[in-house]
Amino acid sequence: MASKRLPIVLALFGLVYCQTDYSQYVNPFIGSEGPFPGQAFGGGDIFVGGAVPFGVVKVGIDTYEANRSISTLNGGYTPNGNVTAISMMHESGTGGFPKYGIVSQMPLTTVAAPVNILDNTTYWQSRVGNDTARVGYFKTSLANGVDVELSGARHAGMIQYSFPSGEKHVLVDVSHYLPDENGGYSVQNYQGGEIQVAENGNAYTGYGTYGGGWNEGAPFTIYFCGEFETAPDQAQAFHGRNTDPVARYHSYSNEPIPQATVGGNNRTAGPLNDRVGALFSWNSSGASVVRSRVGISFISVDKACSFKDSEISLWNLNDTVSAAVTEWNSDVFSKIQVDTGDSANQTNLILLYSSLYFMHLMPSDRTGENPLWESAEPYWDDFYTLWDTFRNTVCLYLLIQPEAYEGQIRALIDIWRYEGYMPDGRSGNYNGLVQGGSNADNVLADAYVKGLRGAINWNDGYAAMVKDAEVLPYNTYSFDDPTGSVKEGRGALYDWLPLGYVSLDRSGRCISRTVEYALNDFALSQVAKGEAPGDVQKYLTRSAGWQLSWKHDVQSVNTTPVFTGFLTPKYSNGSFDDAGYNPALCGECEWSAISYEATPFEYSFVIPHDAQTLIEFMGGSSGFESRLDYIFQPNTSQQNLGANGAGINTLMNIGNEPDFATPYLYNYINKQWKSVNQSRALANQFFHNANYGVPGNSDAGALNSWLIWQMLGIYPIVTQPVYLIESPWFSDINVTVNYNHTLRITATGGDNASLGQQGYYVQSVKINDQQWDKNWFEHDDIMVSGGTIEFVLGSKATVWETGDVPPSPGHVVLGGNTTYLNTTTTTNSTAR
Numbered sequence: 001m002a003s004k005r006l007p008i009v010l011a012l013f014g015l016v017y018c019q020t021d022y023s024q025y026v027n028p029f030i031g032s033e034g035p036f037p038g039q040a041f042g043g044g045d046i047f048v049g050g051a052v053p054f055g056v057v058k059v060g061i062d063t064y065e066a067n068r069s070i071s072t073l074n075g076g077y078t079p080n081g082n083v084t085a086i087s088m089m090h091e092s093g094t095g096g097f098p099k100y101g102i103v104s105q106m107p108l109t110t111v112a113a114p115v116n117i118l119d120n121t122t123y124w125q126s127r128v129g130n131d132t133a134r135v136g137y138f139k140t141s142l143a144n145g146v147d148v149e150l151s152g153a154r155h156a157g158m159i160q161y162s163f164p165s166g167e168k169h170v171l172v173d174v175s176h177y178l179p180d181e182n183g184g185y186s187v188q189n190y191q192g193g194e195i196q197v198a199e200n201g202n203a204y205t206g207y208g209t210y211g212g213g214w215n216e217g218a219p220f221t222i223y224f225c226g227e228f229e230t231a232p233d234q235a236q237a238f239h240g241r242n243t244d245p246v247a248r249y250h251s252y253s254n255e256p257i258p259q260a261t262v263g264g265n266n267r268t269a270g271p272l273n274d275r276v277g278a279l280f281s282w283n284s285s286g287a288s289v290v291r292s293r294v295g296i297s298f299i300s301v302d303k304a305c306s307f308k309d310s311e312i313s314l315w316n317l318n319d320t321v322s323a324a325v326t327e328w329n330s331d332v333f334s335k336i337q338v339d340t341g342d343s344a345n346q347t348n349l350i351l352l353y354s355s356l357y358f359m360h361l362m363p364s365d366r367t368g369e370n371p372l373w374e375s376a377e378p379y380w381d382d383f384y385t386l387w388d389t390f391r392n393t394v395c396l397y398l399l400i401q402p403e404a405y406e407g408q409i410r411a412l413i414d415i416w417r418y419e420g421y422m423p424d425g426r427s428g429n430y431n432g433l434v435q436g437g438s439n440a441d442n443v444l445a446d447a448y449v450k451g452l453r454g455a456i457n458w459n460d461g462y463a464a465m466v467k468d469a470e471v472l473p474y475n476t477y478s479f480d481d482p483t484g485s486v487k488e489g490r491g492a493l494y495d496w497l498p499l500g501y502v503s504l505d506r507s508g509r510c511i512s513r514t515v516e517y518a519l520n521d522f523a524l525s526q527v528a529k530g531e532a533p534g535d536v537q538k539y540l541t542r543s544a545g546w547q548l549s550w551k552h553d554v555q556s557v558n559t560t561p562v563f564t565g566f567l568t569p570k571y572s573n574g575s576f577d578d579a580g581y582n583p584a585l586c587g588e589c590e591w592s593a594i595s596y597e598a599t600p601f602e603y604s605f606v607i608p609h610d611a612q613t614l615i616e617f618m619g620g621s622s623g624f625e626s627r628l629d630y631i632f633q634p635n636t637s638q639q640n641l642g643a644n645g646a647g648i649n650t651l652m653n654i655g656n657e658p659d660f661a662t663p664y665l666y667n668y669i670n671k672q673w674k675s676v677n678q679s680r681a682l683a684n685q686f687f688h689n690a691n692y693g694v695p696g697n698s699d700a701g702a703l704n705s706w707l708i709w710q711m712l713g714i715y716p717i718v719t720q721p722v723y724l725i726e727s728p729w730f731s732d733i734n735v736t737v738n739y740n741h742t743l744r745i746t747a748t749g750g751d752n753a754s755l756g757q758q759g760y761y762v763q764s765v766k767i768n769d770q771q772w773d774k775n776w777f778e779h780d781d782i783m784v785s786g787g788t789i790e791f792v793l794g795s796k797a798t799v800w801e802t803g804d805v806p807p808s809p810g811h812v813v814l815g816g817n818t819t820y821l822n823t824t825t826t827t828n829s830t831a832r
């Protein structure tokens with residue numbers, strides 16, 4: 001990372017103007033490490049390498065970490081692991097089992113025994129010195145003396161090897177992918193492939209087919225087209241028996257890894273999915289540079305080749321790097337402009353622009369690259385997952401990436417059109433996994449209530465939501481949770497429709513899915529207002545289902561004070577399971593637990609559509625406030641979060657998404673200063689310009705976007721056109737909203753120019769020159785045509801807001817006679 005501030009000059013249509021190079025503030029390593037120094041485990045699981053915003057290609061190294069019990073290879077990159085390959089496709093921020101790490105190369109300085117090109121343990125390389133990464137650029141030095149530099153374009157990548165004197169080889173292993181060192185039911189697998197080497201050996205083409213990964217994906221095929229700047233002196237294809245353990249098909253796994261059969265130009269895996277690849281060798285004895293560019297496509301070799309040629313037309317790595325930097329600056333970083341002058345707080349600049357970077361690595365814009373159906377709609381993949389990003393990431397896309405975001409929504413609807421359901425997670429062209437509700441519903445509703453129309457077919461959009469809400473998807477009998485589908489839709493509709501809640505005896509994750517299904521149905525009610533007014537009441541009523549799982553006399557355990565009234569596991573016969581119940585515990589907090597990745601204590605705060613009822617249930621404002629105060633106190637967590645806990649010992653856990661909005665709930669009792677105080681404390685404690693700089697998996701940028709909203713001083717309430725007012729970290733922020741309008745956020749009166757730690761309490765607010773007495777505003781106020789928010793900050797904690805509290809548009813009073821039972825459950829055993 002450079003520390004100088006250099007303006008770069010861009011020439012555009014004859015227009016020359018100066019634009020700040022915000023890319024210099026990006027630290028691409030934030031999240032690369034967890035609590036154990038040098039280990040990725042418990043960290044952000046981020047990708048580190050060359051990529052453009054929402055790019056298909058994310059080119060970077062793949063590694064192996066010796067300590068298998070804490071090995072975490074999800075992003076490909078690990079701080080110290082041995083390099084097994086450089087590959088073209090990665091995820092960023094995901095947990096669970098790895099996905100991708102495919103279309104690879106590996107530079108070798110010998111292929112003599114004991115090297116076996118079918119056995120990565122015989123050739124993998126540790127690294128020397130420190131890796132270097134900037135936007136669009138990555139460099140590492142391997143122990144064998146080869147320096148690897150790389151950069152990425154949209155569907156192609158460039159790799160530059162600086163070989164020392166001696167032998168020079170590049171291995172292309174079509175069967176390479178990111179494994180899970182511990183095996184298991186969701187590891188990826190290689191299903192076969194083909195490679196053809198050009199006559200003079202300087203190019204190769206082919207495809208590989210891969211399945212599995214955390215989303216339990218069906219096999220997909222990726223075509224590749226690679227080229228070397230200098231023709232090798234020898235190029236040979238190879239094949240060898242597949243000894244890879246394929247989950248549940250271990251037919252070959254106990255055999256020793258054989259040697260490859262080398263020779264010829266063409267290799268096809270054949271019916272026994274042999275491993276195939278090619279070895280390229282240069283005879284020159286002196287040190288020399290070997291450059292390679294590789295295009296990929298989901299459609300054909302021809303498209304892969306044309307991406308390679310059009311996106312990386314020159315053999316100069318710097319050109320690809322600077323093209324990436326230009327794209328990041330113009331399409332992403334310049335959308336949020338703050339003062340970068342000498343008085344600016346450098347740490348905060350790095351946190352802001354790095355966060356913007358990480359929230360634009362996924363999803364992947366695969367428009368024109370959909371192998372499954374022909375459609376004029378945009379196509380996006382790697383929604384991995386909406387469970388993470390629906391809470392505030394998509395709300396930021398809506399503001400600063402309206403075109404891309406409209407495309408994402410059209411893609412979600414098109415997936416429903418051709419596959420029967422919108423995804424909650426999707427990767428490798430396959431829906432899965434669903435961790436809670438059908439959260440594409442929330443994504444669509446958020447865009448709808450904020451007026452996003454464009455070319456979105458909202459009639460179909462609403463139909464896709466209704467499918468989620470009404471049609472039980474077939475059971476996938478996943479090892480994760482055999483009680484219902486984890487592929488798509490709402491796997492526990494058989495409970496939700498007749499009972500109004502998800503039951504303990506018939507379903508996994510009864511508490512967390514009750515909470516999420518409620519918000520999903522609220523989402524339907526909001527879109528129904530425009531698309532199907534007759535449905536509004538039905539879905540509003542259903543959105544109150546969480547109230548049915550609320551047991552008013554259940555008390556907290558081992559807390560001072562004792563709190564009364566919690567979401568409580570409930571049987572399908574209507575009785576609660578509260579004997580010995582401690583809402584601060586969730587067992588493993590996984591698929592078969594009562595709640596997922598957070599305790600019922602935490603989920604009992606996650607009702608964004610009806611804070612009014614929630615506050616009543618918690619004993620009114622004062623009860624609500626003291627319960628909120630409690631969860632931020634040290635050592636209140638009773639749940640062992642393991643290494644993923646990021647040292648968090650409060651019930652409040654900012655490392656997992658369910659609690660994202662919780663620190664801001666004080667706004668609902670007009671004590672905004674407490675929201676500011678608690679949220680800023682979390683940001684300062686857990687987000688750093690450091691390798692261990694995010695509290696756990698960054699989850700496709702979800703943690704990063706949380707921090708951006710915090711720094712802007714506002715927070716969106718998803719599925720409502722409402723933003724809470726908090727406190728900005730910069731004295732002047734220009735946000736480009738709705739394509740070409742400017743929202744300007746200014747702050748005066750902080751203790752110093754960079755608004756240091758003492759001066760962040762709001763004293764007063766003006767919006768569009770009007771004195772503002774509410775601690776919230778609506779989307780139309782400033783996000784459509786732009787506008788201004790002027791903060792006066794100071795060190796005094798002040799209740800400045802005298803107006804109405806933020807709305808509860810999903811407020812429902814469930815009367816004693818409310819018709820809830822509806823035992824008609826439509827089941828569809830096949831995808832549409």
Ligand SMILES: *[C@@H]1O[C@H](CO)[C@@H](O)[C@H](O)[C@H]1NC(C)=O
Nearest residue numbers: 063064084120121179244245
């Ligand atoms: C090394 O290769 C073997 C055989 O294909 C594979 O099972 C294993 O997962 C690979 N390990 C890494 C770290 O890539």
Ligand SMILES: *[C@@H]1O[C@H](CO)[C@@H](O)[C@H](O)[C@H]1NC(C)=O
Nearest residue numbers: 064065066067080081082126
């Ligand atoms: C790298 O590989 C070597 C040799 O196999 C091994 O001893 C070492 O532990 C590995 N390093 C890491 C970080 O996995």
Ligand SMILES: *[C@@H]1O[C@H](CO)[C@@H](O)[C@H](O)[C@H]1NC(C)=O
Nearest residue numbers: 036039066067068069070071
């Ligand atoms: C692997 O990591 C775990 C967790 O830090 C540690 O307890 C264990 O000793 C490590 N194993 C080895 C062989 O280093």
Ligand SMILES: *[C@@H]1O[C@H](CO)[C@@H](O)[C@H](O)[C@H]1NC(C)=O
Nearest residue numbers: 029128129130131132690691
């Ligand atoms: C690598 O980075 C570490 C931590 O920033 C630093 O202490 C060390 O000096 C660096 N090593 C080299 C060879 O630059």
Ligand SMILES: *[C@@H]1O[C@H](CO)[C@@H](O)[C@H](O)[C@H]1NC(C)=O
Nearest residue numbers: 195196197199264265266267
């Ligand atoms: C390789 O396969 C291609 C396409 O099937 C064919 O045109 C070519 O002749 C083959 N080359 C060799 C050396 O077999």
Ligand SMILES: *[C@@H]1O[C@H](CO)[C@@H](O)[C@H](O)[C@H]1NC(C)=O
Nearest residue numbers: 137315316317318319321322
């Ligand atoms: C590429 O850029 C780097 C850093 O700006 C510079 O040192 C190097 O000389 C450039 N190389 C070429 C071939 O332009």
Ligand SMILES: *[C@@H]1O[C@H](CO)[C@@H](O)[C@H](O)[C@H]1NC(C)=O
Nearest residue numbers: 337338339340732733734744
């Ligand atoms: C924001 O925009 C205003 C109006 O164009 C300009 O005066 C101000 O300098 C900008 N602030 C920043 C930080 O770019």
Ligand SMILES: *[C@@H]1O[C@H](CO)[C@@H](O)[C@H](O)[C@H]1NC(C)=O
Nearest residue numbers: 345346347348684754756757
């Ligand atoms: C910059 O902001 C950080 C918070 O991100 C703060 O800890 C630090 O003290 C600030 N530095 C200065 C010089 O104000």
Ligand SMILES: *[C@@H]1O[C@H](CO)[C@@H](O)[C@H](O)[C@H]1NC(C)=O
Nearest residue numbers: 402403454737738739740741
């Ligand atoms: C602003 O963006 C919209 C949407 O792309 C476009 O229709 C309009 O022409 C733009 N206006 C200006 C002044 O650039």
Ligand SMILES: *[C@@H]1O[C@H](CO)[C@@H](O)[C@H](O)[C@H]1NC(C)=O
Nearest residue numbers: 541814815816817818819820
């Ligand atoms: C509920 O009771 C009220 C008052 O008795 C009555 O007006 C209403 O129709 C009832 N609603 C239903 C759905 O039965």
Ligand SMILES: *[C@@H]1O[C@H](CO)[C@@H](O)[C@H](O)[C@H]1NC(C)=O
Nearest residue numbers: 470538819821822823824826
């Ligand atoms: C019950 O659900 C079915 C299917 O969604 C619907 O057609 C019917 O109107 C519902 N009945 C009531 C009373 O809500």
Ligand SMILES: *[C@@H]1O[C@H](CO)[C@@H](O)[C@H](O)[C@H]1NC(C)=O
Nearest residue numbers: 467471826828829830831832
């Ligand atoms: C169930 O799937 C079939 C196609 O397999 C489709 O025709 C039908 O409309 C679906 N039913 C519902 C309720 O979506």
